[in-house]
Amino acid sequence: MQLVCPDCLTVNRVARGRLKDGPVCGKCRKSLLPPAPVALDQRSFDRYAGAGDMPVLVDFWAGWCGPCRMLAPVLEEVARRRLDVRFAKVDTEAEPALAARFAILSLPTLVLMHRGREVARLSGAVSAGALMKWLDQSLPPVPAGDRP
DSSP: OEEEOTTTOOEEEOOGGGGGGOOBOTTTOOBSSOSSOEEOOHHHHHHHHHSSSSOEEEEEEOTTOHHHHHHHHHHHHHHHHOSSSEEEEEETTTOHHHHHHTTOOSSSEEEEEETTEEEEEEESOOOHHHHHHHHHHHSOOOOGGGOO
16 A cells, blocks of 8 residues: 655555554654654645545544544544554635645544545544544445555
């Protein structure tokens, strides 16, 4: 499978069975699966959310938003537990064009992307258990022999 490096945006090939081994970028040697959501901007969004094979859960948030601050540790917890999805965040105050592009009307809003296309959306703060259940229901199917 192909994973985009969150630091240098280089596309890397990684065997699904090696995801648990903590793969690193072949160019910059940084982790391809960081333990917390990656901050994206207008420049990095399409490359990170569109070029890889793994779904990306994007948290659209703002610093002034109380529910967004409540959701942040939940996303970090779930990011450490899930190897079948990558986690990213977009500050809607710093990136209003991305918020407009995805018609973000309430915060926080989670958008699940796969190969550059939105596949599911969830608004509001949720618990880790509820987020895990929503991901299980929303993730695109992966062939049985291809699971991490």
